[in-house]
Structures are given as structure tokens and as C-alpha cells.
Amino acid sequence: MFKFFVQAKSPNTSARAGILEIPHGKIHSPFFMPIGTTGFVKTLTPDELKSLGAEIILANTYHLYLRPGDKNIKKFGGLHKWMGWNGPILTDSGGYQIFSLYEGNTSHQNKSDFKTHVRVHDSGVEFKSHIDGSIHFLTPRDVIKIQNNIGADIIMALDECIPHHADKKYAARAMKRTHDWALQCKKAHKNPRQALFPIIQGGMYKNLRIESAKFISDLDLPGIAIGGLSVGETKKQMYEILETIMPILPKNKPIYLMGVGSPEDLLEAIDRGVDMFDCVMPTRLARHGSFWTLTGRRNIKNSKYRLDQKPLMENCGCYTCQKFTRSYLRHLFTEHETLGLRLMTIHNLHFLLNLMRDARTAITKGKFRQFKKAFLAKFKAHAVRRRRTPQ
RNA sequence: GUGGCCGUAGCUCAGUUGGCAGAGCAUCUCGCUGUGGCCGAGAGGGUCGAGGGUUCAAGCCCCUCCGGCCACC
Numbered sequence: 001m002f003k004f005f006v007q008a009k010s011p012n013t014s015a016r017a018g019i020l021e022i023p024h025g026k027i028h029s030p031f032f033m034p035i036g037t038t039g040f041v042k043t044l045t046p047d048e049l050k051s052l053g054a055e056i057i058l059a060n061t062y063h064l065y066l067r068p069g070d071k072n073i074k075k076f077g078g079l080h081k082w083m084g085w086n087g088p089i090l091t092d093s094g095g096y097q098i099f100s101l102y103e104g105n106t107s108h109q110n111k112s113d114f115k116t117h118v119r120v121h122d123s124g125v126e127f128k129s130h131i132d133g134s135i136h137f138l139t140p141r142d143v144i145k146i147q148n149n150i151g152a153d154i155i156m157a158l159d160e161c162i163p164h165h166a167d168k169k170y171a172a173r174a175m176k177r178t179h180d181w182a183l184q185c186k187k188a189h190k191n192p193r194q195a196l197f198p199i200i201q202g203g204m205y206k207n208l209r210i211e212s213a214k215f216i217s218d219l220d221l222p223g224i225a226i227g228g229l230s231v232g233e234t235k236k237q238m239y240e241i242l243e244t245i246m247p248i249l250p251k252n253k254p255i256y257l258m259g260v261g262s263p264e265d266l267l268e269a270i271d272r273g274v275d276m277f278d279c280v281m282p283t284r285l286a287r288h289g290s291f292w293t294l295t296g297r298r299n300i301k302n303s304k305y306r307l308d309q310k311p312l313m314e315n316c317g318c319y320t321c322q323k324f325t326r327s328y329l330r331h332l333f334t335e336h337e338t339l340g341l342r343l344m345t346i347h348n349l350h351f352l353l354n355l356m357r358d359a360r361t362a363i364t365k366g367k368f369r370q371f372k373k374a375f376l377a378k379f380k381a382h383a384v385r386r387r388r389t390p391q
Numbered sequence: 392g393u394g395g396c397c398g399u400a401g402c403u404c405a406g407u408u409g410g411c412a413g414a415g416c417a418u419c420u421c422g423c424u425g426u427g428g429c430c431g432a433g434a435g436g437g438u439c440g441a442g443g444g445u446u447c448a449a450g451c452c453c454c455u456c457c458g459g460c461c462a463c464c
Contacts, residue, residue: 280426
């Protein structure tokens with residue numbers, strides 16, 4: 001029901017290519033999961049996702065529990081059937097919402113009109129719904145039951161994600177809670193068609209991270225997730241944490257770095273042995289006008305694209321680049337036309353999913369290091385040039 | 392013709408007893424990492440309809456003119 005094989009490794013790197021077999025299909029690793037929090041990847045149909053090469057998508061337990069309600073999803077025949085996506089799905093547990101919606105959280109900018117409150121107790125999490133203000137209390141056991149109802153192929157244990165600047169005492173307490181909850185989730189989880197992944201925490205403290213990595217590994221569940229990164233810390237900090245824990249994680253299980261990321265972070269994490277990723281970046285940035293090219297990130301709203309007859313990216317095979325110019329896409333954005341959001345989303349997802357395919361090919365050929373170096377040299381050069389000579 | 396109201400940033404408008412010319416939107420940059428299509432940060436943009444007067448100081452008070460709207464002959 002759930003199998004993971006490592007197929008190829010590349011020299012001088014921990015990067016590896018593999019296959020993950022789960023009830024709704026096979027996934028080629030390393031892979032990126034587009035985010036469909038509320039049961040849809042914003043602006044795209046499942047068919048479009050499939051043709052972009054997405055092999056699995058991510059949805060969110062907290063959001064689906066509030067609306068339409070996990071019990072209703074079960075009545076509809078499960079999330080796959082309801083949303084018309086017959087490929088693999090992973091549901092996040094809602095642990096990240098503890099972090100991003102936490103009262104007084106300053107590391108993330110809370111949306112001013114998104115007045116959700118979260119209180120963490122040893123026994124579970126208290127949420128105030130951002131939809132109707134109702135109060136909900138969820139235990140680790142509840143979170144598993146909700147995910148059973150939603151029916152994803154991979155489900156996540158409840159964890160407590162903390163800000164990067166959390167002190168050691170706070171980080172240790174959140175880690176301990178995350179471990180207790182992981183145990184409770186394991187105990188509550190009984191559906192063999194769903195694989196449960198526990199999550200490593202420990203803040204920016206290496207000894208806590210090591211302790212957490214060992215504890216989570218010892219649970220002997222089908223996969224392992226790394227949480228609490230890409231939450232505002234520097235890239236150097238994130239890579240150091242990865243280098244600290246990756247060597248002590250089991251080699252025969254998929255490793256999932258939650259919430260990452262940017263093209264450069266994906267390659268750096270693959271280099272250190274990570275197999276799975278998810279991130280809002282390609283889809284959210286697309287809706288905000290940003291798009292990726294091999295020479296870095298740009299924004300279609302810039303006035304210099306007003307009369308630009310080139311596609312978003314030269315030699316890009318995506319639908320958007322085949323059919324439309326930058327000037328037209330900019331026009332769609334200035335007119336606030338929905339089509340612009342769709343076309344940009346298609347491009348960014350194509351770019352990132354293609355990057356993952358290229359990385360996999362490079363690993364298979366034993367040339368990942370060269371591939372990474374060549375990609376980053378072009379991609380980051382643009383960012384440096386921008387900093388030095390602002391236009 | 393007479394009376395009244397109005398004229399301030401590209402647009403819609405604030406502007407206190409006279410005391411450094413303002414906001415929202417738009418424009419132009421930048422940011423966004425287990426999703427609010429938002430949001431945040433910053434920038435540019437003004438002979439305050441024109442001219443004169445009073446005053447240390449006028450968008451504001453006085454006079455003339457121009458333009459717009461309304462009412463009444």
C-alpha cells in the first residue's frame with residue numbers, strides 16, 4: 001500500500017531519486033506538491049495540474065475541517081472524488097496554522113482582517129474560526145480522525161511550529177509537545193490506506209533538532225517530515241539545520257521538508273537528501289505578478305514589460321509562454337483579469353515542476369552537483385545584479 | 392441679468408480660530424516559503440483656477456477676473 005524505493009544517487013551529494021507508491025499512484029522523487037489548501041489549487045483544474053506534471057497535491061486539514069467539514073467530504077466520497085483529482089493527496093495537519101495564526105505572532109505578518117486566534121495546550125489546540133468566530137478544540141486524535149474522513153494518501157501528525165526567534169525553553173516545550181502528539185497520532189491512526197508522517201521540530205537549536213530527529217525516526221512511521229523551517233530564519237540557518245539532522249535520519253524513508261520553497265532552496269535541500277516539498281510560492285507569487293525565469297525572479301507588473309513582445313521565459317514549454325507575450329500578461333494584470341492569475345500560475349508551476357524533473361534526471365545521470373551549480377549560477381546572478389544597480 | 396455654491400496631486404476629495412500641502416485610489420519600485428486573488432514597505436507627482444490686496448505669515452480673510460453647477464428673473 002505504501003512503498004518507497006531509492007532508484008539512483010549522485011556522487012558528492014546526498015541527492016537521490018526514488019519512487020513513492022501510494023494508493024492513488026506512483027510519484028517520482030524528489031517531487032514538489034502544489035498547494036490546494038481548501039480542496040483546489042487556486043485558478044487551475046485538476047486536468048491542468050496533471051498536464052503540468054503534478055503527481056501529488058497538498059490540502060489542509062484545518063481549512064477543510066472548518067469548511068465544508070470533513071464529515072461532509074466523507075459523504076461526498078472523500079476529497080479525491082469530490083474535487084475531481086484522482087492522483088495522490090497529502091493533507092497537512094493544521095500545525096502550521098498554530099504558528100501562522102498564533103496570537104501575537106510577529107515573525108509572520110498577520111493579516112489585519114484575519115482575526116483567528118489560536119491557543120496551544122498540552123492536550124491539543126484551540127482555534128477560533130476565521131470564518132464565523134466559533135471556537136474549536138482539536139486533539140491529535142481529532143486531527144487523525146478528520147484526516148481519515150478527508151481520505152488523503154499521506155496524512156500529517158499534529159505539530160507545534162514555532163517562530164524562528166523562539167528561545168530555547170519555548171522551542172524545547174513545543175518540541176516535547178510535538179513528540180507527545182506524534183505518539184498520540186500514531187496510536188489513533190488505524191487506516192492502512194493512509195500513511196502517517198510525523199514531524200521534526202526543535203527551532204533553531206541543533207541539539208534539540210538532533211533529539212527530535214531521533215525521536216521521530218524511532219516512531220518508525222512510513223515517512224519523516226521536517227517542520228519549523230522557512231519561517232523567517234536565514235537560508236544559512238536553514239541549510240545548517242538540514243545538515244545537522246539529515247545524516248541521522250533513516251535512508252529508506254521519504255524525507256519531507258515542509259513549506260519549501262524557492263528554486264534555490266529546493267536544490268539545496270535535494271542536495272542534502274530531501275525528497276518531498278510543498279510551498280505556496282509558485283502559486284501565490286503568480287497571483288501577485290511574480291514569475292520565474294532561468295535568470296531569476298521578475299514581476300510582470302513592471303512598466304518595462306508594457307510593450308515587451310517576448311514570452312515570460314525564452315524556450316519555456318508551458319502553455320502561457322507558447323501563446324502569450326509579456327505585454328499581454330501585464331495588460332491582464334493591470335485590468336485585474338482572472339486569466340492573468342491563471343496563466344502566471346501555469347507558468348510558475350511548470351517552471352518549478354520542470355526544475356524538479358530536471359533535478360531528478362541529473363541525479364539519475366550522476367550529475368546533480370553540476371546541474372545545481374549551473375542552475376544557481378544563472379539564477380542568482382540576476383538577483384545580485386538587481387541589488388547592485390537598482391533600476 | 393441677479394443671487395448662491397464650487398474650483399487643492401492623474402482621479403475623488405480633506406484641510407481646524409490664518410502657522411512646514413494632506414488622504415484614498417491610480418502610477419512607479421521592493422517584499423511575500425506546511426495559501427486570503429491579500430497584505431506590507433518605500434517612491435514620484437502641487438505656481439492650492441488667474442491676478443492683486445491685508446498680514447511677520449494666506450489654500451484659508453478682502454477685491455477683480457476666468458471657469459463649472461444650481462436657483463430666480
